[in-house]
Amino acid sequence: MPSTERRCTLCILPATFPNISFDEQGRCNYCRKAAGRKAQVSEEKLRYKEKFTELLAAISDHPSRRARPYDILMAYSGGKDSTYTLCLLKRQFGLRVLALSFDNGFVSETAMANIRRVTESLGVDHILFAPRWDALKKIFSASAREEFYPGKALERASTICTSCMGIVKSVCLKTAIEMDIPMIGYGWSPGQAPLQSSIMKNNPALAKAAQRAFLGTFAQIAGGGTRAWFLNERHYRAPGRFPYNIHPMAWEPYNEETIFKEIEGLGWIFPEDTDSNSTNCLLNALGNHVHLEKYGFHPYIWEISNMVRDGIMTREEGFRKFSAPVNHEQVKIAKRKLGLAEEQ
Numbered sequence: 001m002p003s004t005e006r007r008c009t010l011c012i013l014p015a016t017f018p019n020i021s022f023d024e025q026g027r028c029n030y031c032r033k034a035a036g037r038k039a040q041v042s043e044e045k046l047r048y049k050e051k052f053t054e055l056l057a058a059i060s061d062h063p064s065r066r067a068r069p070y071d072i073l074m075a076y077s078g079g080k081d082s083t084y085t086l087c088l089l090k091r092q093f094g095l096r097v098l099a100l101s102f103d104n105g106f107v108s109e110t111a112m113a114n115i116r117r118v119t120e121s122l123g124v125d126h127i128l129f130a131p132r133w134d135a136l137k138k139i140f141s142a143s144a145r146e147e148f149y150p151g152k153a154l155e156r157a158s159t160i161c162t163s164c165m166g167i168v169k170s171v172c173l174k175t176a177i178e179m180d181i182p183m184i185g186y187g188w189s190p191g192q193a194p195l196q197s198s199i200m201k202n203n204p205a206l207a208k209a210a211q212r213a214f215l216g217t218f219a220q221i222a223g224g225g226t227r228a229w230f231l232n233e234r235h236y237r238a239p240g241r242f243p244y245n246i247h248p249m250a251w252e253p254y255n256e257e258t259i260f261k262e263i264e265g266l267g268w269i270f271p272e273d274t275d276s277n278s279t280n281c282l283l284n285a286l287g288n289h290v291h292l293e294k295y296g297f298h299p300y301i302w303e304i305s306n307m308v309r310d311g312i313m314t315r316e317e318g319f320r321k322f323s324a325p326v327n328h329e330q331v332k333i334a335k336r337k338l339g340l341a342e343e344q
């Protein structure tokens with residue numbers, strides 16, 4: 001529990017976090033490193049806001065804009081952050097948005113209904129991509145049992161989440177390239193992804209390297225059919241079609257109260273059927289549980305600590321995110337669905 005474990009006195013990273021060290025005042029090395037940067041954060045945010053305005057101008061002046069069906073493909077999970085981002089893209093920035101949702105077999109019923117209501121009330125086109133369940137089942141159950149990503153990845157998310165996001169990002173990139181959509185939008189909260197990556201053009205070499213982390217492993221676990229979710233040589237031969245990734249919440253004001261108010265106005269309903277760290281996914285509880293048991297720290301601690309450090313939430317608010325006990329019923333249901341032994 002948070003109160004008994006040794007933690008950083010500024011953010012909430014615990015002593016169990018990889019490569020952490022504390023100084024005499026109990027401040028962690030991550031906070032010490034960030035201390036000098038704090039003053040520049042708001043200036044930096046402004047710079048990215050301007051950079052985005054410039055990008056939008058370039059996109060709307062682009063000779064092929066008329067031929068392009070959409071300005072941006074939004075990776076839309078139905079959760080609170082991606083719902084808010086979708087709303088910003090459409091209403092604040094006036095973009096022509098195509099929303100893409102990924103059905104991992106564990107989207108909560110409330111989230112599915114939220115997706116329908118929100119896309120309808122915003123008036124955006126929507127695609128639902130549901131990969132074959134037999135393959136997903138093998139990948140998620142292997143992700144619960146084994147570790148196949150480098151250490152840095154497991155500091156930031158559970159292996160189950162990393163597997164799932166690997167498919168989501170790849171399907172979005174592939175779809176954007178194929179449909180000639182110049183941007184992909186993500187609803188990363190300010191703690192999940194740094195400001196420096198909030199406007200970034202994809203390039204074939206980096207994309208290829210990122211895909212390599214998943215392609216071989218997934219094909220081995222669940223068969224060659226999984227290759228259909230990833231890019232192939234045809235995509236790499238069209239570097240001009242590689243889109244920008246953007247996550248506007250990195251520079252836009254982030255306040256949970258405002259977010260809930262705004263999205264509830266679109267018919268979004270707070271789900272009662274998910275665990276406390278997710279507003280859309282029923283697999284999240286198992287991912288968190290496995291990670292916590294295996295590594296001794298919560299997979300969301302990294303992003304929450306970042307937000308505490310940046311003053312986006314207080315330490316108490318951060319703690320509250322973890323104070324809810326593991327939802328054993330959800331863990332049990334997910335294990336059963338994935339064919340995992342219940343005592344595991």
Ligand SMILES: [Zn+2]
Nearest residue numbers: 008011028031
């Ligand atoms: Zn710290």
